[in-house]
Amino acid sequence: MVNKKKMKLSGWGRYPKLILDLINIKNEKHLKIIIPSIGNFITRGNGRSYGDSSLSSICVSNIKNNKILEFNNKTGVIRCESGILLSEIIEIFVPRGWFLKVTPGTKLITVGGAIASDVHGKNHHKDGCFSTSLIEIRLMLSDGSIVNCSQQKNKELFLATCGGMGLTGVILEATFSLKSILSQNIKQTTIKTKNLHQTFDAFEKYADATYSVAWIDCLSKGDTIGRSLLMTGEFSDDGDLEYSSKKAVSVPFNFPSIVLNYFSVKLFNALYYFKAKQGVSHQNVGLDSFFFPLDYIDSWNRIYGRNGFVQYQFILPKKESLEGLTKILEKISDMGLGSFLAVLKLYGKENENYLSFPMEGYSLALDFKIQKGLFDFLKELDQIVLEYNGRIYLAKDSRVSKSVFEKGYSNINQFREFRKSQGMKEKFTSLQSERLGL
């Protein structure tokens, strides 16, 4: 029996919203029975991708299947169902001295989602994407058959599935390894820079740090364009493993759209920048505040108001980054469409996965409240990104055009052909895959 629920859903950016049928899968057997008869759909995890990757007229949710099936406490290898949240894994295993090898800036995503977006974190330059920690994926294909894939087995399927936005099948289970830690504390170093040049130099200088990310003031102009706070971190070895997740505070309602305007954002950015000590300073912080600062504020997406927002994230190859980023930052501060959550990071080598976002270079992520003129403005940014051979991150996207998208991803044809040859194209579709012809 198929129990559908009509719901109005969106991604984390709350744009676009779609009325759709949501089907909760009870278990593998249940999915196998219904898969031939439910038409084309997309699998949805915790709904934390920003745009339209997890929206389709039919969405299949695997979030209730969150069991841990095996754990080896000597090697740190875990096998679990795909609906488990990273936050659950952290809560269970940090006190036992294990942490995720790769985690993005929120822990409120499912393992299935982490694979589908091949997420990355502050250690990308050292440890790559989530797929680096993956040993095996168990996947249901369009005909209901179940296959395992890995770097060794069914490799093509593996390369298409990691970063494949759920378009190759339903990820049922994953086996991956955790990393051993001695403490839940992070030794953080903050480096305050005065402009983009200095920021780039700081990234190079601290390239050996395990974790690094910069908050960038995208509204500063002229000589101070690109001024940043680069934060690097290492796990401490003080033996403190007493971890308990901080209780989140909540944004109880949508902010009226006037609250976030040019002046309030500029003020916030200035205060945030000036609050940090000059030069280099050191802090000791818990892992939640280092890795997941925004998870502390429940429903923070409401601050952009009821119309939602777009997170625009692109990456440029390293040698073209300085010029390209300068151009884009100038454009943003000229338009005054700044965001106060702008994040810059230097990435490591690109992997083989067909649609993984990272490449060696600098990525910038910015939030923009949906407002008049925004989409035209983003189209202009797209052109600069293309001019410098960059690409746009699918997990954040709700609006990029097919032609802009495909120029950024050189393996796109392999992905498309693979989907076609395996009958995936007719079964797994999202608003995003249709817009981009994936």
Added chain:
Amino acid sequence: MNSNWILILGAGSDIAIATAHKYAQSGYSIYLCSRNIEELRKEAKDIEIRYEVNTEVLYFDALDYKSHQKFYNNLPVKPKGVLLAFGLLGEQKVQQEEFELAKLVIDTNYVSAVSILEIISQSFEKTKSGFIIGISSVAGDRGRSSNYIYGSSKAGLSTYLEGLQHRLFKSNVHVLIVKPGFVATKMTASMNLPSLLTARPDEVSSAIYEGIRKKKNVIYVKSVWFFIMALIKNTPKFIFKKTSL
């Protein structure tokens, strides 16, 4: 390990699993019992890894009354507490037409419960300790045309548990009657439930855990249900008959 065990009967239900997690989290070892052992093994393994407690999966058929005594005798360690979570809802209209289906609801919800709980009560009475949690329903508070077969079986269960409560109080055994109201579970997946009145399974399990800790007699999981049912129970019959509840 010398931890306490909780015996969960009808462990396949969402409320049962949520309660198993809650008790495992506070250090209990868990017996998960139902007819569908295969699915339960995964749940058991998951609980073991998450909370580092012992679990055991056992075959239990609520309708096979004859097996109950042996089932309980065979438990390697006698439990400190019991959660009776099995139940059958079905469809009222079909049950009106087919007595066998109506009987199945009554047998599952009421007769089976009496059979197994009498055996457990005897044991708890002897050791003068333990607790029993029975999942009943607000549907038992007043008969209504839309679900009175299910409702009456739960009314029977509630009254039965009330009696146990009375009897076992002297033996230091606590009996908790749970009336969850709407809960978002497999059983109700096809219904369109009003979200303000609908609890999540983990809300039910937290309420159960607290109910035992505070020695409550009856809990409505969302307190609004207490008022709704007070209203429904106290509506004069001549008006109530005209409603379509």
